[in-house]
Amino acid sequence: MKYFYLYNKFLLFLSIGLLISAASFSQSIKGKVTDASSKETLVGASILLKETGKSQAVQLDGYFAFKNLSPGVYNLQFRFVSYKTKELKVTVEAGRQTTLNVAMEPDTRQMNDVIVVANDASTDKRARTLERNANQVVNIVSARNIEISPDVTVANVMQRVSGVTIERSSSGEGRYPIIRGMEKRYINTLVNGIKIPSPDNKNRFIPLDLFPAELLERLEVSKTLTPSMEGDAIGGTINLVMKDAPARTLFQANFAAGYNAVFSGGRDFQQFDRSTINKRSPAEINGNTYAATPADFPVKNLNFTPKSAPVNTNFGLTYGDRFGKDDKLGFLISGSFQNNYTGNNSTFFLPNAQPGLNNIPQFIELQSRSYSQQSRRIGVNNKFDYKFNNRNKISLVNIFVRLDDYQSRLISDTIALNSLVNAQARTRWQYQSIYNSTLQGVHQLNDALKFDWSLAYSTANNHIPDQADFTHEYPVTKTANSTDILQGMTRIWTRNSDKDYAAYLNLTDNFNLFGKKFELKFGGVERNKTRDAYYNSYSLTPFLGTGTSQAYTDINSAQYVFKSSGASLYVPDGNTYTFKENVVAGYVQGKLQLTDRLEALGGLRVEHTQQNYDTQLPDAVAYKSGKIHYTDFLPSGILKYKLKENQNLRLSYYRALARPGFAELIPDGQQGEVFKESGNPAGLNHTTADNIDFRYELFPHDADEVLIGAFYKKIQDPIEFSAVKTGVTSQTLIPQNFGDARNYGFEAVATKYFGPFGIVGNYTYTKSKITSDKLFSYRTDAGQVTSRIQAETRPLQGQSNHIGNIALVYKNPKIGLDVQTAFVYTGARIALVSPYYGLDYWQAPTKQLDISVEKRFAKKFSFYGKVNNLTNTPYILELHQSYTDYLTAPGARPLSLQTDVNNKIIVQKDLFKTNFLFGIRYKL
Secondary structure, eight states, rough: HHHHHHHHHHHHHHHHHHHHHHHHHHHEEEEEEEEEETTBOTTOOOOEEEETEEEEOOOOSOEEEEEEEEEEEEEEEETTBBBBBEEEEEEEEETEEEEEEEEOOOOOGGSSOOOOOOOOGGHHHHHHHHHOOOSOOOEEEHHHHHHTSSOHHHHHHHTSTEEEEEOOOSSEEEEEETTTTTTTTEEEEEETTOOOOOEEEEEEOGGGSSBBBBGGGEEEEEEEEEETOOOOOEEEEEEEEEEOOOOOSSEEEEEEEETTSSSSSSSSSSEOOOOTTOOSHHHHOOOTTOOOOOOGOOOOOOOEEEESSEEEEEEEEEEEEHHHHHHEEEEEEEEEEEEEEOOOOOOHHHHHHOOGGGGGEEEEEEEEEEEEEEEEEEEEEEEEEEETTEEEEEEEEEEEEEEEEEEEEEESSSHHHHSSOOOEEEEEEEEEEEEEEEEEEEEEOSSSSSEEEEEEEEEEEEEEEEEEEEEEEEEOOOOOOOOOOEEEEEEEEEEEEEEEEEEEEEEEEEEEETTTEEEEEEEEEEEEEEEEEEEEEEEEOOOTTTTSOBOOOOOGGHHHOSSSGGSOOOOOOOTTTTEEEEEEEEEEEEEESSSSEEEEEEEEEEEEEEEEESSSSSSTSSSEEEEEEEEEEEEEEEEEEEEETEEEEEEEEEEEEEEOSSSSGSEEEOOOOSSEEEEETTTTTOOEEEEEEEEEEOOOOSSSSEEEEEEEEEEESEEEEEEEOOSSEEEEEEEEEEEEEEEEEEEEEEEEEEEEEEEEEEEEEEEEEEEEEEEEEEEEETOEEEEEEEEEEEEOTTTOSSSEEEEEEEEEETTTTEEEEEEEOOOOOOEEEBBBBTTTTEOEEEEEEEEEEEEESSEEEEEEEEEETTTTOOEEEESSSSSSHHHTTOOOOOOOOOOOTTEEEEEEEEEEEOOOEEEEEEEE
């Protein structure tokens, strides 16, 4: 009992001591540091507690905190670059937390100094402010977020945005975005709010892998439209806001190197000789009546040289400043160069021209494909602005991007029906470019009236000069008497260019209407477009001499001739054309502050489209040339209700359109990826859609946000490709309108920081439905095999039911460390719409894990790394058909790769492996 008494007494005194100790150290100072005028939090601001010598930085959640302080008086010093240093004396009382709200004033005296500071317009907090204040529903990715992400091109950045998936090229690089299940034809792309033309050889959409991500100040993805916005964006608008002339001296540079793991383990990069490639075809050099000879087609570009572990290199440079009296003249020049080697090992089952009975798929051969691609990407952005005074400013912006892709493709089939292997080799140099020059002016005519204008010239070019491929054939089982036989060779020249001249005018007036604040805005745009396209191909056959075949040893020893004199001539067709388009649009838009919390915006946009084209088809061909015109009335309305200062409800409606691609309105056609394709000038309408969107928005702190919304689209005259019989056993895909389609879904975005730690996530559920006509083969009662047209309901091409992103983030400005682990999930989607019932090609779900890190190791230097596709996620195409049923068809051969034999047939599998990039960044 004695020991028990002493033990309890000891516990009592210990508890009292701990309570006293806890009470003496439970005091703390917590607070927020903001800009005195904008009220935005100054993330990264430094706070020094003089009595202890300890310092804190304002974290991404917007706060700083000193804990475990004794009661007393403390002196705090607040510092932030380009702001006046501020000092406060704070009294800390026993058992209490002291909370501070500190407003800092900008230090205008530092404006002419060289200052180490991030551009505020490029930060996450600025992006959240723009999202909160925007009229339309928009998601914004800041330059700083792009900088520390695993991505180096705009296309790959897009996959981090909620509701967005990416179509990839054959080398695995992101290229075209899909927004909320609406494929690339339903999306437009702007640069600094100016619409740019496309270098695509058939369509209007922009390949976003042309743009280096580091040129951007921010990336804006608008999912609803206002009357003042371009109307051809059913899916959404992508606006690339380029870096702007800074308020003070800005200098940044970076260099990085890395490699792609696909070129390891004995798999070399296959490069080819480009020295003999002629940018012009023989007919262009010598005239359209010239009969080409085999000597016009040198074969050095079909020679391959292996290159082991090629090194990727990236370089970027940005410099900007202001000059003159009162810093009226500002400029910025930003450049990027990327030289990357990518590759792909692919297995592909080549389908027969048509399926078997009851649409059981048939395959000609199994192909083993090997891609090697060198991509040289150049981007330049420069801007000059001159501020006459506080009311008048003009600017000149020039953007140039170019992408050179040098691709070699080697194919060998392993299940040819005649037990022969066809070894095919193809080389292709494709270079695409976009140039935009825009002169803009902003004039505040008085306190209420503003006038702004833009004059823009843009051009987009695409060239594929002398695409060459040839084939040689040898037995699957080689013997002493086996012979490798030379097969045919084709050479193709194709190019196209777009030239746009555009003028934008906007007038904005503010006044009171019925005692309420009212903004009236009206204006318009006129855009004149000229597209020129050229296509020329030559097919050569082996020289046989007195024999029946020519033995193949190497391409340099091969001898080719033309089958006939006509085959050596340029034959004009519908693929060589000129297309002119004139779009005139006008709008009126009003924004009324109905109550202190409720704002209404609405109006009408009218767009008139005038098109005419002329091809080089013979005069007797129907639709050799044509004229098309139509007018669209595009109303829209938005209600925005402010629940609190940081909470909004938005309800939006807008009507939009999508114009057909250029090649879709031109007769004739050419071979597509799998099937022959042709235009439909006789019966193709443009697409329109009614769109409804609802979103709840919460912006609790600087970078934090919660966005929850739903959307619905009713699409009239959607364009899909359908098969039309052009022969006994051949079909051609032509674009057609198929009634109405529906697209609806749900979207959620959440970003939350806990001090230096953060979690960023988004999820989108999308459902769409369209009914189109397909071919179905069957046996008649008389026993004959024929086909019928049968309607099929399916999702829109490119639409995934489930899309998800999640990123774990660590940002510590005190030690200069940023780490991001990003995971992307894309659900199954139709990659290619087949002309046959039940035989659409589906892309299997993908899961990709990427990591990026940046660590400051000196005052102005930092090390960074970007690692993509850690999971080595394959690209898989499959048919939603039973593999077991396929095996029961007459003549069916077992196929490799198969897993789920009851529900799908895998027809393609590509492996890209992991990409590594490490570099040094300098910021002045």
